[in-house]
Amino acid sequence: MAYWIKHPAELEERYRQRPSRIGLDTEFIRERTYWPQLALVQMAVGDEILLIDPLIPGMCEALKPWLTDTSITKIMHSASEDLVAFKCACDALPRPLFDTQIGAALAGIGGGMGYQKLVAEITGVTLPKGETRSDWLKRPLSEAQLEYAADDVEYLFALHDTISAKLQAANRMQWLQDDGERLLASVEGDEGELWPHLSMRSSQVLERDAQLRLLRLLRWRDQQARSSDKPRSWILDNELANLLARNPPADYDSMLKLFGRFPKAPRKLAQSLWEALNTPLADEALAPMALPATDGNKNTIKRLQDAVSKRSAELELPEGLLASRKHLEALLESGNWPTALAGWRQQQLEPVLRPLLPTT
Numbered sequence: 001m002a003y004w005i006k007h008p009a010e011l012e013e014r015y016r017q018r019p020s021r022i023g024l025d026t027e028f029i030r031e032r033t034y035w036p037q038l039a040l041v042q043m044a045v046g047d048e049i050l051l052i053d054p055l056i057p058g059m060c061e062a063l064k065p066w067l068t069d070t071s072i073t074k075i076m077h078s079a080s081e082d083l084v085a086f087k088c089a090c091d092a093l094p095r096p097l098f099d100t101q102i103g104a105a106l107a108g109i110g111g112g113m114g115y116q117k118l119v120a121e122i123t124g125v126t127l128p129k130g131e132t133r134s135d136w137l138k139r140p141l142s143e144a145q146l147e148y149a150a151d152d153v154e155y156l157f158a159l160h161d162t163i164s165a166k167l168q169a170a171n172r173m174q175w176l177q178d179d180g181e182r183l184l185a186s187v188e189g190d191e192g193e194l195w196p197h198l199s200m201r202s203s204q205v206l207e208r209d210a211q212l213r214l215l216r217l218l219r220w221r222d223q224q225a226r227s228s229d230k231p232r233s234w235i236l237d238n239e240l241a242n243l244l245a246r247n248p249p250a251d252y253d254s255m256l257k258l259f260g261r262f263p264k265a266p267r268k269l270a271q272s273l274w275e276a277l278n279t280p281l282a283d284e285a286l287a288p289m290a291l292p293a294t295d296g297n298k299n300t301i302k303r304l305q306d307a308v309s310k311r312s313a314e315l316e317l318p319e320g321l322l323a324s325r326k327h328l329e330a331l332l333e334s335g336n337w338p339t340a341l342a343g344w345r346q347q348q349l350e351p352v353l354r355p356l357l358p359t360t
Contacts, residue, residue: 002049002150008062011052015065019045021073022066023156024094027136027149028085034225034232036081038089039136044075044153051149055139060090067092075156077101077115083187093188097180100159106175107166111318119155122162127151178343192222195287198326202242203290212284213277214245220276224269236266236273244277288333297332300356304328307352315348322349332357 005011023044028036041052041063054060066072067090074094076082078101083093104118105111116127134145141149167173196218197203203211221236228235240262249255252274259265266273281287291297308323315322323341330338335357337346 001047002051002146004146005050005052005059006056008056008058011050011059011062011066014045014048014050015062017045018069019072021075021098021157021160023075023153023160024079024082025076025149025152025156026082026085027134028081029135029137030081032231033229035088035229036085037137038085040141040149042149042153044156049150049153051146053139054089055137064090064092067094070095073098073160075100075160077118077152077156077159080183080187083184084190087187093184095184096177097184098160098164098176099180099183100156100163102179102183103163103167103176104159105318105321106172106179107163107170108316108318109163109166111321115152118159123155123158125155127155175344182340182343192219192226196222198288198290198330200238200242200290202238206242206246206290208289210245211289212280212287213248214241215284215287216276216279216281217241217245217273219281220273224266224272234264235269237262237264240265248277288330291329291333300332300358301325301328303356304332304353307356308349311348311352 003010023042025042026038027040027042028038030036038054038060041054043050043052043066052059052063054063063086067074067086073096075098076094077099079094079097079099083097087093100118101113101115104113109118109121113121116129119125119127128148128151134141134148136145164173167176193199195215197211197215200214200218203214206214217236218241221232221241224230224235225232243258244255249258252270255274255277256267256270259267259270304323305325305328308328309319312319312322322345327338327340331341331353337350341349
């Protein structure tokens with residue numbers, strides 16, 4: 001049964017029961033902001049589903065003990081953005097975390113499965129999609145919204161039971177715990193992506209100096225987006241960032257003239273952008289470069305990918321779970337194992353990948 005929680009005291013009273021596990025989900029809005037705006041929290045506790053209004057004063061403070069109590073396992077599905085929402089609204093993260101999407105992949109059920117598909121796979125229940133594009137900040141919420149929200153946590157315990165059994169049988173529960181903690185740590189210590197230029201495929205065709213200029217611009221963009229709580233693309237779009245990095249204007253006036261071709265160019269931030277473009281970063285000498293698509297690099301990456309695919313098949317894991325192309329490129333460029341491949345992934349991959357890496 002679902003209960004609409006309107007008073008922090010109701011949440012505090014239930015917390016005294018100290019359940020061993022809860023199911024968690026959130027609804028948030030992030031269309032016009034950098035940070036997600038927490039609009040609703042769904043919590044499965046025993047046979048109850050609590051629909052918690054975080055817009056009510058004191059409610060986020062009442063939520064915090066639930067999130068930080070390590071005696072309570074928090075079951076979530078594809079939790080990454082929900083974690084950011086909790087961090088912003090409650091200044092807390094849910095530990096320990098059991099992410100059913102990660103768990104389903106590690107258990108061999110399927111990679112990257114959405115909640116509805118996973119529920120259907122495990123329970124046979126078909127859930128409606130209904131309210132995915134709702135305005136969750138409006139009040140009152142409709143009955144359809146509340147039903148959809150309750151569905152998002154109703155089956156988490158069933159998923160948890162099935163996935164846990166499969167992980168324990170495969171001796172992979174620690175893998176899930178490691179991946180969950182890595183996800184939490186990435187949100188907890190998030191100061192922005194360190195080398196954002198590597199995520200832009202277009203940077204591969206840029207010379208080193210141009211890649212460094214792009215790195216400066218993307219770091220600047222992220223800082224501006226965070227401080228103003230606006231989407232990155234509202235600050236500086238990728239097309240203009242690439243153009244400025246590839247063909248830097250000779251002077252400030254030339255840059256302003258270039259802005260005339262881009263209606264959404266950041267004219268009010270022009271001076272700050274100009275300084276960022278032309279001021280080296282303290283750590284840019286350490287910056288890895290996006291690899292140009294040479295025949296040698298392409299062949300090496302292909303061999304690495306083939307080795308990863310073979311090992312994934314041996315472990316009965318979905319494609320892409322062990323290592324992405326981006327991570328393999330970082331490994332090839334630096335020779336050092338990226339943080340994303342640390343732990344059990346490195347243990348599984350190093351014996352098969354190390355012989356394929358250049359020795360010099």
